[in-house]
Amino acid sequence: MRTSQKDFNDAVSQVKLLKEDPGNEVKLKLYALYKQATEGPCNVPKPGMLDFINKTKWDAWNALGSLSKEAARQKYVDLVSSLSTSSKSPSPETPAADRKPPEGNSLVVTSEDGITTIRLNRPTKKNALTTQMYHDIIAALQAASKDESTITVLTGSGDYYCSGNDLTNFTHLSAGGLEEMARSGEVLLRDFVDCLIDFPKPLVAVVNGPAVGISVTILGLFDVVYATDRATFHTPFSHLGQSPEGCSSYTFPKIMGSSKAAEMLLFGKKLTAQEACARGLVTEVFPDGTFQKEVWARLKAYSKLPPNALRISKQIIRKQEKEKLHAVNAEESSVLRERWLSDECMNAIASFLSRKAKL
Numbered sequence: 265m266r267t268s269q270k271d272f273n274d275a276v277s278q279v280k281l282l283k284e285d286p287g288n289e290v291k292l293k294l295y296a297l298y299k300q301a302t303e304g305p306c307n308v309p310k311p312g313m314l315d316f317i318n319k320t321k322w323d324a325w326n327a328l329g330s331l332s333k334e335a336a337r338q339k340y341v342d343l344v345s346s347l348s349t350s351s352k353s354p355s356p357e358t359p360a361a362d363r364k365p366p367e368g369n370s371l372v373v374t375s376e377d378g379i380t381t382i383r384l385n386r387p388t389k390k391n392a393l394t395t396q397m398y399h400d401i402i403a404a405l406q407a408a409s410k411d412e413s414t415i416t417v418l419t420g421s422g423d424y425y426c427s428g429n430d431l432t433n434f435t436h437l438s439a440g441g442l443e444e445m446a447r448s449g450e451v452l453l454r455d456f457v458d459c460l461i462d463f464p465k466p467l468v469a470v471v472n473g474p475a476v477g478i479s480v481t482i483l484g485l486f487d488v489v490y491a492t493d494r495a496t497f498h499t500p501f502s503h504l505g506q507s508p509e510g511c512s513s514y515t516f517p518k519i520m521g522s523s524k525a526a527e528m529l530l531f532g533k534k535l536t537a538q539e540a541c542a543r544g545l546v547t548e549v550f551p552d553g554t555f556q557k558e559v560w561a562r563l564k565a566y567s568k569l570p571p572n573a574l575r576i577s578k579q580i581i582r583k584q585e586k587e588k589l590h591a592v593n594a595e596e597s598s599v600l601r602e603r604w605l606s607d608e609c610m611n612a613i614a615s616f617l618s619r620k621a622k623l
């Protein structure tokens with residue numbers, strides 16, 4: 265049966281009334297079919313590589329090739345009809361376990377029992393680090409270095425510890441364009457890592473789930489790393505056309521030996537918590553069921569130790585390395601700035617974003 269113009273127009277109106285967001289992939293299909301149905305095959309110029317969202321839309325439309333307007337209309341109507349059916353009988357109430365946890369402040373800082381805790385709090389984004397969060401963590405570390413607490417902890421909310429740099433940071437271009445974004449990224453990265461290098465009190469990572477990218481590399485700058493046995497450690501820099509940061513080009517070979525470090529930093533080998541512990545990146549692994557209880561009990565006991573003794577001991581341990589670490593950080597940040605401007609990096613980020621382009 266042929267699809268009439270009216271069926272098509274009705275389907276277009278129906279999309280606007282859908283009760284549930286059909287997700288980016290479906291919206292991309294709808295967009296492409298709509299364009300094909302109304303304008304025919306894509307013959308407009310391809311948007312620039314940095315115009316991620318429009319490029320994704322263009323790719324989807326262009327992929328329909330020479331599909332006729334009539335066939336595109338039919339496919340559009342069929343797709344909308346399948347969506348309307350699946351959203352017609354929603355369950356009266358979403359079970360609590362399926363509801364997304366509310367997202368408030370992306371960083372939550374608390375101080376209790378001699379411990380200042382900096383908690384990454386974007387669970388629905390796997391605690392990916394936005395530009396603002398780097399600034400906020402710097403501010404939180406600076407405050408913690410001067411507060412009454414003995415120990416400072418970094419941890420995450422939800423099932424992830426942290427999924428690394430938020431890849432959408434790359435889409436927030438200012439008037440200075442990509443060059444300016446890379447320049448300010450270099451400065452922010454260097455300041456962020458410098459702050460960890462100089463942090464004067466015991467710094468503990470409570471790794472409550474998988475860790476990716478920069479959240480892994482900076483672990484070499486922590487004094488102690490406790491991980492749940494659910495955690496994994498992944499540095500997919502080559503896959504992203506990027507290069508190591510967080511002083512990992514220096515700390516990882518030192519911690520685990522050069523070939524094991526290369527396996528992680530060059531080839532992006534993902535480690536289990538046990539493997540990371542065997543390589544010396546993690547101090548101790550705990551069963552997930554008792555992780556929080558055991559770790560916090562341990563930290564509370566440590567926080568009763570004399571704070572000045574801890575500071576002075578940390579200073580002696582870190583002193584030998586500080587200059588070297590700052591130099592490594594400056595070089596890694598500068599190399600990364602170049603990487604961010606490379607086609608390899610841009611393509612990798614465009615590919616991540618194309619799976620989530622908002623229409």
Ligand SMILES: CCCCC/C=C/CC(=O)SCCNC(=O)CCNC(=O)[C@H](O)C(C)(C)COP(=O)(O)OP(=O)(O)OC[C@H]1O[C@@H](n2cnc3c(N)ncnc32)[C@H](O)[C@@H]1OP(=O)(O)O
Nearest residue numbers: 388389390392427428429430431432449452453477478620
């Ligand atoms: C000052 C600048 C300093 C820069 C320093 C540079 C650092 C380098 C790095 O950190 S490199 C590492 C970058 N991170 C990644 O490549 C991870 C990308 N994310 C993933 O691969 C996956 O999301 C996952 C494996 C972490 C989790 O997969 P899963 O299937 O379990 O969950 P979703 O993919 O559905 O994720 C849920 C939503 O969270 C969004 N998200 C997750 N990670 C990131 C991220 N790093 N950046 C941006 N967004 C992220 C994901 O897109 C989902 O969002 P949606 O619900 O809106 O679709």
